Amino acid sequence: MAAARRQNPGRRARTVGRPRAGKADVRANLIDAAIGQFIRVGIRATSLRVVAEAAGVTPAMLHYYFGDKQQLILAVVEERLLPALAPMRAGVAAADGSPDELADLFVNGIGAVVAAHPWLPALWVREVLCEGGALREHMFRHAIPQVPQLLAQRFATAQAQGRLAPDLDPRLLVVSLVGLTLFPAAGAPIWRQMFEADDLDEDALRRHTLALLAHGMGARRRGRRSARRRPR
Numbered sequence: 001m002a003a004a005r006r007q008n009p010g011r012r013a014r015t016v017g018r019p020r021a022g023k024a025d026v027r028a029n030l031i032d033a034a035i036g037q038f039i040r041v042g043i044r045a046t047s048l049r050v051v052a053e054a055a056g057v058t059p060a061m062l063h064y065y066f067g068d069k070q071q072l073i074l075a076v077v078e079e080r081l082l083p084a085l086a087p088m089r090a091g092v093a094a095a096d097g098s099p100d101e102l103a104d105l106f107v108n109g110i111g112a113v114v115a116a117h118p119w120l121p122a123l124w125v126r127e128v129l130c131e132g133g134a135l136r137e138h139m140f141r142h143a144i145p146q147v148p149q150l151l152a153q154r155f156a157t158a159q160a161q162g163r164l165a166p167d168l169d170p171r172l173l174v175v176s177l178v179g180l181t182l183f184p185a186a187g188a189p190i191w192r193q194m195f196e197a198d199d200l201d202e203d204a205l206r207r208h209t210l211a212l213l214a215h216g217m218g219a220r221r222r223g224r225r226s227a228r229r230r231p232r
Contacts, residue, residue, distance in 0.1 A: 026061075027075075030051070030065055030066070033051050035123065038126070038127065039119055039123055043133075043134035043135070048063070048072070051072070073135070073138075077135065081120070084116065084117045087109070088105075088109030088110065088112070088147065089146050092150055099155055099164045100213070102154055104210060106177050106181070107180070107206060107210055108206065108210075110181040110182060111181070111202055114185045115202045123135070148178070152171045152174050180209050184209075188205075
């Protein structure tokens with residue numbers, strides 16, 4: 001064996017998770033298959049065998065690329081979730097505008113993430129938001145503190161400068177923004193069926209959210225003011 005290695009010094013030991021040239025697509029397809037199963041039945045209920053079957057490969061190949069289930073989950077976080085959120089995180093970190101501009105940046109950022117990665121809202125609800133979600137700890141450690149906390153700090157600064165309404169809580173404002181973006185995206189199959197609204201795509205949802213933040217229910221408030229001004 002040692003003689004064989006000396007005769008072939010270019011030979012390398014096979015390592016888990018580091019595909020050779022030409023095999024990156026196989027690894028990517030396996031991660032995609034895993035995400036599909038995670039969304040359908042949840043991470044805890046998904047076995048490596050089921051992922052392998054969905055990808056059309058043997059369990060041995062899945063073990064070759066990832067070793068075990070925990071390494072597969074880590075690959076989903078590091079190679080899908082974090083890169084998907086990276087552009088929005090960078091945009092928020094670099095922004096130094098008004099509260100309205102920060103809110104628009106978040107809404108547009110989430111819209112771009114969902115358009116590029118339609119699987120993310122459902123995975124976020126199932127595995128981060130819900131109690132016992134298998135990705136909650138990963139996201140709290142690697143992604144969540146970098147965007148919501150930074151936004152809350154920016155909103156708090158703006159409030160201290162008189163640029164944000166004093167009766168708003170900067171932390172809850174971030175919660176509201178998440179509720180206006182990720183929740184509707186995750187529930188899209190339900191409300192599209194409910195309202196027979198296949199015409200409402202991600203871009204329509206983004207425009208609606210921006211209009212709601214900018215104007216609220218302005219027509220209703222104007223109507224109430226007009227009614228109060230009518231002579232008796």
